Amino acid sequence: MLGETPYSAENPVLPLDHLVLRGADADDALVLREGVLSWKDLRTRVSRLAAWLAREVPERGARVATWATKGELTCLMPLAAARAGLVHVPVNPLLKHAQVAHILSDSGAVLLIATPARLKTLEAGDVPADCRELGEADALAVAAELAGEMLPSQADPDDLAAILYTSGSTGRPKGVMLSHANMWLGAESVAYYLGMVRDDRTLAVLPLSFDYGQNQLLSTWYAGGCVVPLDYLMPRDLVKAVERHAITTLAAVPPLWVQVTEMEWPPETAARLRRLTNSGGALTVDLVRRLRALFPQARLFPMYGLTEAFRSTYLDPDLVDTHPTSMGKAIPHAEILIINELGDVSQDGEEGELVHCGPLVAQGYWRDPVRTAERYKPAPAASRYGGIAVWSGDRAKREADGLLYFVGRRDAMIKSAGNRISPQEVEEAALATGLVAEAVALGLPDERLGQTVHLVVRASAGSSDAIEELPRKLMQELPNFMQPKVIHWRDSMPTGPNGKLDRTGLAAEIARETAA
Template sequence: MTKAENPSSRPIDHLARCGAPDAAALLIGGAGLTFAELDAGVGRLAAWLLAQAGAPGERVASWSAKTRLACLMPLAAARAGLIHVPVNPLLKGPQVAHILADSGAKLLLTNSARAEMLGEGLPADCAVQDLKIGEAVIDSCGDGLAPSSAAPDDLAAILYTSGSTGRPKGVMLSHANLWLGAESVASYLELAPEDRVLAVLPLSFDYGQNQLLSSWYAGAAVAPLDYLTPRDIVKAVARHRATTLAGVPPLWVQLVESDWPVEAAAYLKRLTNSGGALTPSLIDAMRATFPNADIYPMYGLTEAFRSTYLEPKLVLHHPTSMGRAIPHAEILVCRPDGTITADEEPGELVHCGPLVAKGYWRDAERTAERFKAAPRASQYGGTAVWSGDTVRRDANGLLYFVGRDDAMIKTAGNRVSPTEVEDVAVASGLIYEAVAFGVPDARLGAAIILIVRGKSGVADEAGLSAHLRQNLPNFMQPQTIEWRDTLPRNPNGKLDRVAIAADWAQAVAA
């Protein structure tokens, strides 16, 4: 089989020149930035960053809200030949100290309050600069660096995972990873220069950063938003006349529960989701709330950015599907020996192609566990990401998530996917969110615990139990179902499964 050629890419900082010079690129503050101003600001910030960091190849970190500087950093660091390390503003001092030390960052851009949180945790060789200085550089009249000539495989960023199941690990992303990811998303979302993208997700999150990059690739404008309540998002959609909004399932739950003026909801014409599956009941609520919007369910992992999306025309009749491969991705479903599964046969999702990251920063052992040779059937070959996620493929080529091997509950001699239990529970229409996990049990090996959040705070225990008995076999029935008003989330907005299980265990012990 002839191996597929990787598509061509450009240095990521060239995105600052993709739009018309006088078109809006960034809607922030009073006036925002045009593409011409974006390009000039990136050049000036790049020159200043290089002077502060000392030499190309150094790591520079940013830890802030969605300021202009935070939005320009992915392009400015790349233009200077530096490696950007965006830090989630929700993280605390010890977590940030680990990221700075692990990445070997030479420079941290943040405000004084956050710098004080680090205390003695700040690495000795990491300098700190106040965000206000960087903002002033953007507005200065100084000369900036010209667009870079970086090679596609040159390292551009290190994105750290949230660390909910262990210490954060840094995923290395090249210029090609970022450029082709931007091109891919802009292509299948059909973004256009007239679009306005409301960016509510953390810019330290690959999905959040791509809100900027894919919009600029399309010549569209981005409106970054730090929000405290869903109501802030409603107001921002109306203020900017936003056409595009990306979210994770817990956020969509909050948004469909919000009061939307008809005019504001009508501005939105595309809704995208990743970081967890949309349930059929949530999709129904989204369709009712945003009648003019197409819904794009997506699946991704930081190690390969994004793998699949479901076309909006398929959402109604295939609401639980992950869809098919995005442009520039090859998705295979494999047996343990690397051969391709038959239709409907579960197997491991393997992502091949130019969106595959360069591995984990300074962690050869964990890199070798996840980044392995592509299956022989791959058209791209090279290195692939073996996701650890079990999926199945139907006769139409649509993929469906089954579960993660390391999360399977082994009960009464059966392997149970928490996702399957959760999906059936949510399908009852009585709850919005559910988390299932196993706990040791002398008789079963593991008992299933189900934690749920009901609609509008209502706990219909009898109704949910009856629905589960009707739709799940005996060995998949939860031993315990508990209702919560709220469920904890990790810094990326996803349900924090580790914290939920730990809270339950602590309550039982007490």
């Protein structure tokens, strides 16, 4: 435990599964392909799934992973696992076997529930010996047959509830540990500042394995509203879904917002949306203007966040037109400080490191005390919360009006279409093919995606077919969002004074080439 979370009798934090108690029995809670679940139905199904999980995995705190597209299993598991006293590990359905194998091994998952098609892609050794595999439909069918139901849990709010895996600038994905309190307060915070109410209907298009993707469910259910999960194929699917399901709330990442603005929106359909929320990268000024013109009646909420602390800031929609480049101010339950090189709170206009303090701060990285110590450190002396804070590494500044502005990222993380991509993970996949001797993955600016992956490589001796074979091998080993847009072949790779590959020089070189 990294620090104590302050709770109050006036506004208690409850175990996460208590969210299922907040809606009215007859109201819609979840719209699935198979039909609509009322809040009464949702309570029953969460209870039965929890009872089945507790029977299958009696050890409290054990990890249970899911690897499936949006549906009943992935929507119910955050609450059902919490009620059963287990820790949910949602796996991005876009990941391939190597990434899934790492997550299963690292988390120590004892059960993997997935779609049969995904289970078939796993290779020998991908699933640890002590981890059972079960098909999604089989798990739901057995749980539905249970006569008994499970009462709401009495878990301590600081108990671990989920591990969300997120890529770092180096190394394999690391698991961020979220408590019941982290997730409950995150749901409460977002529902509050978005002004969500019981008749709101959220179109959940973000992956449920992401922090804000999962919060689409939790914040809507905190408000007693209805969630419509959608694995869209084309942007026009969103237009149809907004009309068909009377959607009021839509969250997306900037590349999807670009596509949204390129669609034909009937005025009556566009008018259904009450609020638009952004995550996974900053909105450009041009994109803000296009969204405001297309959805003039909708309130636009630009946001900034860290998986290590969920959300950090949001910009008041009333300020979007006049301050489109601002990150806004701290969300409820968050304290955001800008700390200069001397360790003091920065003056107005002075650049510093963004530090997130307060009860939304996660519990660190799962089984990784070294990387935890690098990012989770004692809060600055000026913090009203104290305890442990997330030192983001991001550079920001605060102006005299209190609004925050993003300056830049310290690390080499590649952020493409809302996905955080570890350069080292792409490089390791390339080297593992045996076709290349050296590899450097870079993120270059892209108007639609934010950044795209460029891979610079030197072929291994004797790899005469490397140019043709490497793209094919990478397609087998890496998910689509990690695929290099361009592979740049070099006879030799530049090195710096320390003998390491000169990433900065390569980045400048490739940027010049692509601009030419």
